Amino acid sequence: MAKLDSKIPAGKLEEKWTNHKFNMKLVNPANKRKYDVIVVGTGLAGASAAASLGELGYNVKAFTFHDSARRAHSIAAQGGINAAKNYRNDGDSVYRLFYDTVKGGDFRAREANVYRLAEVSNNIIDQCVGQGVPFAREYGGLLDNRSFGGALVSRTFYAKGQTGQQLLLGAYTAMNRQIKLGKVKLYTRREMLDLVVVDGAAKGIIVRNMLTGEIEKYSAHAVVLATGGYANVYFLSTSAMNCNATAIWRAHKKGAPFANPCYTQIHPTCLPIHGEGQSKLTLMSESLRNDGRIWVSKLKKDMRKPNDIPEEERDYYLERKYPTYGNLSPRDISSRAAKEAIDDGRGAQGQDAVYLDFKDAINRLGKKVIEERYGNLFEIYETITGDNPYESPMKIYPAPHYTMGGLWVDYNLMSTVQGLFVAGEANFSDHGANRLGASALMQGLADGYFIVPYTVGNYLAGDKPVMVKTDHPEFEKAKKNIEEMTAKLLSIKGNRTVDDIHKQLGRIMWNKVGMGRNEKGLKEAIEEIRKLREEFWKNVNVVGQSNDVNQCLERAGRLADYLELGELMALDALNRKESCGGHFREEYQTPEGEALRNDEEYAYVAAWEFAEAGKWNLNKEPLEFESVKLATRSYK
Amino acid sequence: MEHKKINLTLKVWRQQDANAKGKFADYKVSVSPDSSFLEMLDDINNDLEKKGMEPITFESDCREGICGTCGLVINGQPHGPIPRIATCQLHMRNFKEGDTIYVEPFRAKAFPIIKDLMVDRSAMDRIMEAGGFISVNTLSVPDGNSIPIPKEVASEAMDAASCIGCGACVAACKNASAMLFVSAKVSQFALLPQGQPERYIRVDEMVKAMDQYGFGNCSNTYACEAECPKGVSIKNIARMNRDYFMAKIK
Amino acid sequence: MGWVWKSLNSSIGKKFVMAVTGVALMLFLVIHLAGNMSLYGGKDAFNNYVGLLEHIKPFIRVIEVILGLVFAFHIFNGIRLWIQNKQARPLPYSVNGSRKNTTVFSRTAFITGSIVFIFLVIHLQSIWYVFNFSGVEEDLYTLTTDWMRVGWYAALYFVAILLLGFHLNHGFQSAFQTFGWNNSKYFPFIKKFGTFFALVITIGFGSIPVYFFLLGGK
Missing domain, CATH: 1.10.1060.10 (Alpha-helical ferredoxin)
Structure with a gap:
């Protein structure tokens, strides 16, 4: 394959993006309407990219598998969005946001990308305000901020507990405006099933019309994938039911390397599993950790009710192990500590859960203050569990939440497949091995509003790609392959349901490629996934027809991809013989049980090139740190 | 945390496509009160798929009450009997042993039915x-x-x-x-x-x-x-x- | 003037017409009730009041025509809305949950309005038409009170007024909502005042058949 060229511009960190923008080739305004760009996914990154590209004058074809562009899972982000505005005068700056993000990512992200992210973060806030996003305000009418984990400054902007929703609606309305103006054509209920590559360049996509089952072909001069992450490989995660890896996985199989697949974020504050029928996990906002104290019993198999356990028999393990950050320690560290306590047999009433207790906060501040701050979340908790968190502590448990890995992209957010751009959670670029709170929204919008529109233009002006018609043999071939795969899935008629197999895959992933990983477990996982994949293709039962609404078929196609991706995640985890961020190899830890990085050998991006199912070639992009000094990440 | 299961009769609207005539199908279920309404439907669907039958088509995505994808009319009320929640946030502890529950799609001329409980909004x-x-x-x-x-x-x-x-x-x-x-x-x-x-x-x-x-x-x-x-x-x-x-x- | 017609034909425009005509009709009800209260003053008091109106007959005729138009608009629009609203949901729900999320007053506005309309036709024929155009030389007091002593008529009158009360209880606050005058500070008061208004109208008119039929008022 082509050598990985990150195309990081030369020059000082602070000047790279400005210089790069200046050096970019521009498309003559009159020629922009001659270029077609496909955008797949209409979450924060996709909708904002579609809107901005449309504004610039390109013909945009936007695709979503939802019924509406307003439903993408970006909508579920609660807490907020970071920006280096320094409105608080608390010493924040672009550099500090950059530094916090690089450190938060455990020094496994590309410096130049992260700096650019921090740089454009301020534009995002202005942009969203201009669109009518109702950010929280202070009495003086100015924008309000709150603090978030992993930072000592207050830089998070928010709109109630619905920041993601409001930002997505902002991007959605910007896109609607372009739809009205005829610059964006939106295709809903279309699931991307393949990427069409001609002579090494992305020329279009194959989608399934989810209403009629028809396999449709669309061509363009460039393709932007903004299709989110792959946490649903675990079956149970905080991702929405329909989040899936199919678009990026099929692109991967067409030549786009997949980077750092093993970096997954396990969020510490989710609701525990209630039983076998559990369909997904619900996140409780991280903000609860501002006032809640996390603890378990000091005794093993302690079945007493939490309120019956006396103070001296409680272990506030985060406060004990990380006195400085305490209950506000970063996500990966908090999750792992919960796992340790549970593995030690000290889970809440013998369950897979730890307590999040507001008793002290209520005593200190009064019930009314707590109600003002978290009333909404307490209600959600009670709706779901039937327990009242004012009276007894919440039970929480870590859950897969975000995937830092994704398709490999260069500084222009372009894959090694020419003309294939990847934005938002779908790419790997900005969060390294761990993402900080309130940074996902920032990255999605930065990519979509401020980066992709420039870099796509640069590609179109520089490479002058030609558009291929959809009757090109490559399109026909791709379409035929998809039709054959569909027919194959429907013809197996085996004994196991799609969800049954997916749950089994989820258990393998959670137990062996989850919060704690080791060589033996990873090797077993690879074997087990391979076997399960084999079983899937022999024994799954996909009911219904191909020419109709068929949710069973949709799920089966996605699972087929997870069964390959899961193996790659295990392979990548096995390859990375160090612990960093969300990737914790039990063999590599400090005597105190902290992650032990190996900068000598593993300060690189692992970009996997697909050879065939179960076989990948590893390419390494070395990470060079010019501005930041590599250091052990300490929150003690 | 597993509580005693409750037994219910579900009457679910099944309709092959926009032009077909729909009717209610009966399903007897035994469900944990901690389960959500949609998880109960997942469970029915898993059983149907096991038997090689077509599952009930319904939409949902975030299951946290924010994406707005889900929406069923449960005993005549959109999103069911509990105020201020979406269907996905409705839990079975709000129903009693022996209840009969009618599940219908959103009905409006502007929202044509696509299949079963799925409508075009x-x-x-x-x-x-x-x-x-x-x-x-x-x-x-x-x-x-x-x-x-x-x-x-x-x-x-x-x-x-x-x-x-x-x-x-x-x-x-x-x-x-x-x-x-x-x-x-x-x-x-x-x-x-x-x-x-x-x-x-x-x-x-x-x-x-x-x-x-x-x-x-x-x-x-x-x-x-x-x-x-x-x-x-x-x-x-x-x-x-x-x-x-x-x-x-x- | 095309834009006026077009605007009034939009969904909000039609509501606006309902509200404006509704308010006009409510004003009429107040005046009608005030006049009717003189029934309790006996035959002379009432007939004097009627005589007063006779003095300004041409003016009253104009008002009657306007009132007729207002009624027609209110009813025509109401029927049009009802038909369109039925069409907006071709297949109704098998389980009707509306009792759980609406008041009986707002749910039944069309039905109560229809029954009041039927009553109105009978009422106009039996009293207004007979008095004005049939050539019968009876004074209005006698004509009215005689009818009130007829069992079925008194009952119909009473039921229609009760339903009119239902209709008004919805209509009063609804008009404010349609005009856009809803604000958390005063809307609760408007709702209460609407109920008070509906009660006054119901008790005021409703007392008449009770007084003359049940209590044997002279």
Whole structure:
């Protein structure tokens, strides 16, 4: 394959993006309407990219598998969005946001990308305000901020507990405006099933019309994938039911390397599993950790009710192990500590859960203050569990939440497949091995509003790609392959349901490629996934027809991809013989049980090139740190 | 935490496609009270698939009550009997042993049934495309703090903006009117200074679009507000009425 | 003037017409009730009041025509809305949950309005038409009170007024909502005042058949 060229511009960190923008080739305004760009996914990154590209004058074809562009899972982000505005005068700056993000990512992200992210973060806030996003305000009418984990400054902007929703609606309305103006054509209920590559360049996509089952072909001069992450490989995660890896996985199989697949974020504050029928996990906002104290019993198999356990028999393990950050320690560290306590047999009433207790906060501040701050979340908790968190502590448990890995992209957010751009959670670029709170929204919008529109233009002006018609043999071939795969899935008629197999895959992933990983477990996982994949293709039962609404078929196609991706995640985890961020190899830890990085050998991006199912070639992009000094990440 | 299971009879609307005649199918289930309503349907579907039968088609995505994808009419009420939640947040502990539960799709001429419990709500997006935006280009905006907005105004705009676009207001309204949905967006922008330049043209365009798609007329029964999972207020409808009047006489 | 017609034909326009005509009709009800209260003053008091109106007959005729138009608009629009609203949901729900999220008053506005309309036709024929156009030389007091002593008529009158009360309880606050005068500070008061208004109208008119039929008022 082509050598990985990150195309990081030369020059000082602070000047790279400005210089790069200046050096970019521009498309003559009159020629922009001659270029077609496909955008797949209409979450924060996709909708904002579609809107901005449309504004610039390109013909945009936007695709979503939802019924509406307003439903993408970006909508579920609660807490907020970071920006280096320094409105608080608390010493924040672009550099500090950059530094916090690089450190938060455990020094496994590309410096130049992260700096650019921090740089454009301020534009995002202005942009969203201009669109009518109702950010929280202070009495003086100015924008309000709150603090978030992993930072000592207050830089998070928010709109109630619905920041993601409001930002997505902002991007959605910007896109609607372009739809009205005829610059964006939106295709809903279309699931991307393949990427069409001609002579090494992305020329279009194959989608399934989810209403009629028809396999449709669309061509363009460039393709932007903004299709989110792959946490649903675990079956149970905080991702929405329909989040899936199919678009990026099929692109991967067409030549786009997949980077750092093993970096997954396990969020510490989710609701525990209630039983076998559990369909997904619900996140409780991280903000609860501002006032809640996390603890378990000091005794093993302690079945007493939490309120019956006396103070001296409680272990506030985060406060004990990380006195400085305490209950506000970063996500990966908090999750792992919960796992340790549970593995030690000290889970809440013998369950897979730890307590999040507001008793002290209520005593200190009064019930009314707590109600003002978290009333909404307490209600959600009670709706779901039937327990009242004012009276007894919440039970929480870590859950897969975000995937830092994704398709490999260069500084222009372009894959090694020419003309294939990847934005938002779908790419790997900005969060390294761990993402900080309130940074996902920032990255999605930065990519979509401020980066992709420039870099796509640069590609179109520089490479002058030609558009291929959809009757090109490559399109026909791709379409035929998809039709054959569909027919194959429907013809197996085996004994196991799609969800049954997916749950089994989820258990393998959670137990062996989850919060704690080791060589033996990873090797077993690879074997087990391979076997399960084999079983899937022999024994799954996909009911219904191909020419109709068929949710069973949709799920089966996605699972087929997870069964390959899961193996790659295990392979990548096995390859990375160090612990960093969300990737914790039990063999590599400090005597105190902290992650032990190996900068000598593993300060690189692992970009996997697909050879065939179960076989990948590893390419390494070395990470060079010019501005930041590599250091052990300490929150003690 | 596993509690004793409860036994229920479900009567679920099954309809092959938009033109087919639908009818209720009966399902006997035994379900944990900790399970959610949709998890119960997942379970039924898993059983159906095991038998090689077509599962019940219904939509859901985030299962946290924010994406607005899910929406079932349960015993005559959109999103079920508990106020201020979406269907996905409804848990089975709210039902009793032996209950019979009717599950129907949202019914409205503007929301044609696609299959079983899945309906086409794209008319709502068409209304949004007609004018539910503020016309600003990327980067053509002033600093976020350049226009101070009083806290109460921002928070009122936020309340209007919290609409999740699920369509429960349409489903609940005896006239299948979309006034609450449309007015929520009109209000959000009418309240904020950024929305002023297009305030009247926006309401005009959006109402025009709303009237095109076969929604009924508002008769002020306020069922929409009662069933809205986010509690969007009918004050927004009043504001839209006012703005529409102003748009017309200006 | 095309824009006026077009605007009034939009969904909000039609509601606006309902509200404006509704308010006009409510004003009429107040005046009608005030006049009717003189029934309790006996035959002379009432007939004097009627005589007063006879003095300004041409003016009253104009008002009657306007009132007729207002009624027609209110009813025509109401029927049009009702038909469109039925069409907006071709297949109704099998389980009707509206009792759980609406009041009986707002749910039944069309039905109560229809029954009041039927009553109105009978009422106009039996009293207004007979008095004005039939050539019968009876004074209005006698004509009215005689009818009130007829069992079925008194009962119909009473039921219709009760339903009118239902209709008004919805209509009063509804008009404010349609005009856009809804604000959390005063809307609760408007709702209460609407109920008070509906009660006054119901008790005022409703007392008449009770007084003359049940209590044997002279």
